[in-house]
Amino acid sequence: MATLKEKIGYGLGDMASSMFWKVFSAYLPIFYTYVFGLDLTVAGTLFLVTKLWDAVSDPMMGIIADRTKTKWGKYRPYLLWIAIPFAIAGVLLFTTPNYGETGKNIWAFVTYILMMTVYTAINVPYGSMLGVMTNDSDEKTVFSSYRMFFAYAGSFIVLALWYPLCNSFATTSEFKEGFTTDPGAWQKAMIVVGAICCALFILTFNMTREKINPFIKKTSIKTDFKALLKNGPWWILLGGVLFFNFFEAVRYATIPFYFTTQIPADAHLTFFSIDFLFSVGIFFTIGEIANMIGVAIATPITFKIGKKSTFLYSLFVIIALCIGFYFTPTDNTAGYWMLLLLQITMGIFTGIVSPLIWSMYADVADYAECKFNTSSTGLIFSSSSMAQKFGGAFGTAAVLWLLAAFGFNTAEGAVQTDSAIEGLRLLISWVPAIIAALSAIFIFFYPLTTKRMKEINSILEERRK
Numbered sequence: 001m002a003t004l005k006e007k008i009g010y011g012l013g014d015m016a017s018s019m020f021w022k023v024f025s026a027y028l029p030i031f032y033t034y035v036f037g038l039d040l041t042v043a044g045t046l047f048l049v050t051k052l053w054d055a056v057s058d059p060m061m062g063i064i065a066d067r068t069k070t071k072w073g074k075y076r077p078y079l080l081w082i083a084i085p086f087a088i089a090g091v092l093l094f095t096t097p098n099y100g101e102t103g104k105n106i107w108a109f110v111t112y113i114l115m116m117t118v119y120t121a122i123n124v125p126y127g128s129m130l131g132v133m134t135n136d137s138d139e140k141t142v143f144s145s146y147r148m149f150f151a152y153a154g155s156f157i158v159l160a161l162w163y164p165l166c167n168s169f170a171t172t173s174e175f176k177e178g179f180t181t182d183p184g185a186w187q188k189a190m191i192v193v194g195a196i197c198c199a200l201f202i203l204t205f206n207m208t209r210e211k212i213n214p215f216i217k218k219t220s221i222k223t224d225f226k227a228l229l230k231n232g233p234w235w236i237l238l239g240g241v242l243f244f245n246f247f248e249a250v251r252y253a254t255i256p257f258y259f260t261t262q263i264p265a266d267a268h269l270t271f272f273s274i275d276f277l278f279s280v281g282i283f284f285t286i287g288e289i290a291n292m293i294g295v296a297i298a299t300p301i302t303f304k305i306g307k308k309s310t311f312l313y314s315l316f317v318i319i320a321l322c323i324g325f326y327f328t329p330t331d332n333t334a335g336y337w338m339l340l341l342l343q344i345t346m347g348i349f350t351g352i353v354s355p356l357i358w359s360m361y362a363d364v365a366d367y368a369e370c371k372f373n374t375s376s377t378g379l380i381f382s383s384s385s386m387a388q389k390f391g392g393a394f395g396t397a398a399v400l401w402l403l404a405a406f407g408f409n410t411a412e413g414a415v416q417t418d419s420a421i422e423g424l425r426l427l428i429s430w431v432p433a434i435i436a437a438l439s440a441i442f443i444f445f446y447p448l449t450t451k452r453m454k455e456i457n458s459i460l461e462e463r464r465k
Contacts, residue, residue, distance in 0.1 A: 002134055002143065009207025010133065010143055011150030013079060013126045016200035018151035019158040019193055020090055020119070021388075025252035026284060027162055028093075029396055033410050035181050036096050038108060040410065044400035050113050051393040054386055057117050061124040062382030063221055068125075073210030075125035075132065075378065082122040083201040087194030089118040094190040096183035116389060122201065124382045130358055131365045131377035132212040135460065137453045140362045141302055144355035148295040152351060154200075156288035158193060163281050165189040178265065178279060224379055227372035233448050234364045234380060240311070240442035241357050242387040247318075247435040248350065249395020254427040256280050257403065261416050262330040262424060269336055278336050286340060287347040294351020306450040307356050307363075308443065314349045315440040319433045321346045326429035358384065363448050363456075370456045395435075399427055 032038040038046070068074045093115045097107050130143055163179045169188040170180035180186075228234060259280040267278040276282060302310045324342050329335035361384050365377040406423030409416060448456075 002139060006133065006208050007143060007146040008150075009204050010129070011146040012200045012207070013204035014147045014151040015154035016086075016197035016204075017119070017123050017126065019154040019197055020086075021392075022155040022158055022252070022284075023162060023190075023193065024115075025249060025392060025396070026159060026256060029253050029400060030179070030256050031094065031186055032108065033400075034179075035183055035186055036108065037101075037104065040400050040404040040408070042105060043108075044397040044404070046108055046112060047393045047400070048397040050109065050116060051390050053113055054116055054120065054389045054393075057120050058124060058382040058386035058389070059225075059379060060382075061120045061385075062128070062376075062379035063224065065125045065128055065378035065382075066224070066376060072205075073132070075128045076205060076208060076210055078122055078125035079201045079205040082118060083198045083205075085118050086122050086201065087198040089115040090194045090197070091187060091190050094186045096187070119389075120382075120385055124378060124385045126204070127358060127361070127384055128378040128381040129208065129210065130362045131381070132210045133208065135212050135366075135457065137359070137363055137366070137450075137457055138303065141299055141307070141355065141359040144357075144359040144362075145295050145299045147358060148298075148351065148355040149292055151354070152288050152291035152295060155291070156285050159284035159288055160281055162189065163279075165192060178281075224374055224376045227368060227374045228376060228379055230372070231364065231368055231380075233367055233446065234383065236442055236446050237360055237364055238383050238387055240439045240446065241384065242391050243435055243439035243442065244315075244353065244357070245388050245391025246395045247391075247432045247439060249392040250399055250427060250432045250435060253396045253399040254424065255283065257399075257408070258424050258428050259283065261421065263336070267336060269333065269340075278340075283340070283343055287343045290344040290347025291351035291354070294348040294353075295355055296351075297348075298352045298355050301352065302356065302359075307360055308446050308449060311353055311356050311360075311446075312440060312443050314352045315436050315443065317349045318346060318353075319436045319440070321349070322429050322433035322436065324429075326425055360446075360448070363453050366453070366456050366460060367448060370459050398431075402427060402431075 029043060032043040032046070033040060065075050065078065068077070070077045072080075089111070092111045095107075095111070097104060099107060130140055130147075133143060134140060166182075166185045166189045167180050169185035170182045171184060172180070172182045174181045263278060263280075268275055269278050270276075298310065305313075321342055325339070328338045328342065330339070361381055362377075365380045368374060368376055368380060402423055403420070406420045407417050408420040408423065
């Protein structure tokens with residue numbers, strides 16, 4: 001039975017990962033276009049092209065981690081080894097060099113590839129730890145819930161404080177819709193966030209332990225890949241998770257642009273005599289609080305109806321909520337409250353889904369050990385990292401390309417055309433709804449039900465004795 005210390009320690013690791021990932025998802029497109037100075041089309045291409053390397057680096061890291069042997073275990077030592085490079089790569093990513101257009105484009109591509117490589121080097125082993133910290137499928141869901149609760153807590157902090165943190169370091173008076181366009185300020189903000197994330201990963205290393213030694217035969221890399229390609233549940237889950245990450249990326253990349261053009265800069269709301277600015281930061285942070293609520297209720301719901309049903313029903317609600325954004329006005333107080341209500345409800349149901357993903361990958365790893373007798377936990381969890389990054393890249397690239405196609409203008413003081421405004425409305429509503437529906441189709445066919453996992457766990461317990 002895992003201790004509370006281990007569960008909290010494991011959660012702190014994804015707090016670190018999520019703080020970086022949410023900055024990338026929500027603010028990197030804004031940084032590249034308004035601060036760094038990339039063209040929308042170039043920025044979109046950057047997010048997509050770099051994923052070709054991820055297709056190699058993610059499974060490579062999974063294979064390396066599976067074959068690592070240290071006194072600390074297979075996966076845990078990477079939290080210690082990569083923590084500092086992780087922080088440094090983040091700072092370089094948000095550094096704007098004094099080069100010409102070509103030089104800056106090269107810098108953006110190189111530093112983004114570096115950041116995603118380092119992210120893989122720490123996140124794949126971190127995720128894989130779930131498969132060796134406990135052999136109980138339900139307890140894996142509990143670990144995943146702690147993981148996602150702390151992840152959303154980190155997201156809440158970084159999304160709420162990112163613009164104020166950047167603005168506090170600003171040395172110029174150049175601002176755009178509430179945020180500074182001073183490149184040095186963005187770099188300094190990432191130095192602060194990077195230092196915090198580095199410390200969190202080291203805490204995770206100190207507070208967790210690997211306890212499970214799978215009973216497996218030694219296999220070649222080729223054998224592991226063959227087993228993975230024959231793993232039907234893995235293919236189905238990969239498809240469902242890829243589209244779910246695609247859905248989240250589209251929303252996160254769209255929202256800052258949506259607020260920049262659709263919501264007046266001086267829009268305010270009053271709640272119990274408290275007057276507050278209805279800003280993108282407030283919108284994001286309220287969503288993260290809702291995510292945390294969703295994570296908190298995910299475990300009891302899952303125990304009652306199973307992981308697959310919980311995932312699927314949540315997606316149905318998410319689809320309906322996305323469509324609701326299209327019909328919500330953005331020119332009056334009632335519309336602002338409706339947008340917040342939709343965001344809160346959306347946050348709760350995406351929060352319910354999030355811990356299920358990691359727990360289901362752990363189940364797929366147990367299925368692989370049972371059926372193929374191979375220890376490919378790292379390789380399987382590398383697909384979760386790949387799905388996250390591919391979904392994020394395709395989502396962000398799609399948003400930037402579509403904005404360019406709709407005629408969205410990032411110039412200072414530009415008045416957006418009707419086509420650009422309609423494009424934003426579609427990107428925050430019908431487009432993510434369709435993507436979520438594709439995720440639901442995959443999850444509908446996912447075969448590892450609660451009953452099936454009990455059978456698999458029983459077999460593995462006998463083998464590991």
